[in-house]
Amino acid sequence: MLNFLAIGTFDGVHLGHRRIIRAAMREALKLGMKSRIVYFPSPPKFFFSGESADCLITLPEERERLISDLRPDSVEPLAFNSALAEMTASDFFSGVVLGRFRSGGLCVGPDFAVGRGREGHLDFLRSASAAAAIAFKPVAFARRAGHKISSSLIRACLRAGAVEEANRCLGWNYSVSGPVIRGAGLGRKLGFPTANIGSHPAKILPPGVFAARVRVCGEVFDAVVNVGRRPTVDAPGARMLLEAHLLDFSRMIYGEKMHVTFLKHIRPERKFHSLQSLERHIRDDAAAVRRYFAGKSSQ
Numbered sequence: 001m002l003n004f005l006a007i008g009t010f011d012g013v014h015l016g017h018r019r020i021i022r023a024a025m026r027e028a029l030k031l032g033m034k035s036r037i038v039y040f041p042s043p044p045k046f047f048f049s050g051e052s053a054d055c056l057i058t059l060p061e062e063r064e065r066l067i068s069d070l071r072p073d074s075v076e077p078l079a080f081n082s083a084l085a086e087m088t089a090s091d092f093f094s095g096v097v098l099g100r101f102r103s104g105g106l107c108v109g110p111d112f113a114v115g116r117g118r119e120g121h122l123d124f125l126r127s128a129s130a131a132a133a134i135a136f137k138p139v140a141f142a143r144r145a146g147h148k149i150s151s152s153l154i155r156a157c158l159r160a161g162a163v164e165e166a167n168r169c170l171g172w173n174y175s176v177s178g179p180v181i182r183g184a185g186l187g188r189k190l191g192f193p194t195a196n197i198g199s200h201p202a203k204i205l206p207p208g209v210f211a212a213r214v215r216v217c218g219e220v221f222d223a224v225v226n227v228g229r230r231p232t233v234d235a236p237g238a239r240m241l242l243e244a245h246l247l248d249f250s251r252m253i254y255g256e257k258m259h260v261t262f263l264k265h266i267r268p269e270r271k272f273h274s275l276q277s278l279e280r281h282i283r284d285d286a287a288a289v290r291r292y293f294a295g296k297s298s299q
C-alpha cells in the first residue's frame with residue numbers, strides 16, 4: 001500500500017506541526033493510503049551549524065511519542081547526514097520520497113524545502129508531485145498573535161523563560177526529564193531540599209524560577225523549580241542547573257527518573273547579597289507557587 005507522507009523535523013510537535021500531521025492523516029484516509037510521518041531527529045540547521053547543546057525542544061524519543069499520540073499509521077526517524085545534505089532536490093524526491101518511503105502523496109508546511117542548499121521549495125515539490133502523479137498537500141502556517149508558530153519562535157520563548165507563551169504555541173506543556181542526581185546540598189541547608197535533575201545537554205532549559213508539576217516514583221507533586229547558574233553561591237559562568245523543590249515532600253529519591261512540567265514563570269534568577277536574602281526569596285517563591293496551584297484547583 002502507498003503512503004501519504006509528511007516529512008520534517010517536527011521539533012516540538014507544536015500546533016503548526018500537528019496541523020501538517022493531521023492533514024496527512026486525513027488525506028491518507030481519503031485516498032486509501034497509510035499515513036507515514038518521517039522526522040529528522042536533529043534539525044538539519046544544527047547539522048550545518050554544529051550546534052548540539054541547549055537547542056532541542058524535544059529529544060527524538062519525546063518527539064516520536066508526541067507524534068505517535070496523534071495516531072498516524074507509522075512514525076519513522078530519518079537521520080540527516082552528509083549524504084542527504086549533498087542530494088539534489090530531484091534526487092531526494094525520487095530516491096527518498098518516492099523510493100524509500102513509497103509515497104502516493106506528500107504533505108508539507110509552507111517553508112519546507114529539500115535538496116542541497118534547500119533548492120527544492122514548495123513550487124518544486126508541487127511540480128515534482130504532479131509529474132510523478134502523486135497527491136500534494138501544502139498546509140498553511142498556524143498563527144498566534146499575528147506571528148507564525150515555529151520551532152525557532154518557541155526556542156526563543158524557552159530561552160527567555162517565557163514558558164507560558166511557549167506552551168500556548170506548543171499545544172502542550174513543556175517538560176524536561178532526567179535522573180535525580182546529587183548536588184551540593186545547599187537547598188537542604190536553607191530548609192528547602194531540592195532534587196537536582198540530570199537533563200540531556202541538548203534539551204533547552206528555560207532560565208528562572210517556575211511553578212511546575214513533577215512526576216517521580218509514579219506520583220505527581222507541585223514544585224518550585226529553579227533553572228540557572230546559582231549566582232549567589234557559584235562563580236560566574238557556572239553550568240546551568242535544574243533543581244526542583246517538591247512541596248510537602250521529604251523522601252530520598254536519588255537515581256529515580258523525574259519528569260518536570262513547566263507551568264508558570266515566577267521570576268528571573270538573580271544574585272542576592274546573602275544566603276539569608278536568598279532564603280527569604282525562596283520562601284516567597286514557595287508561597288507564590290502554592291498560591292498558583294490553589295488558584296488552579298479553585299477554577
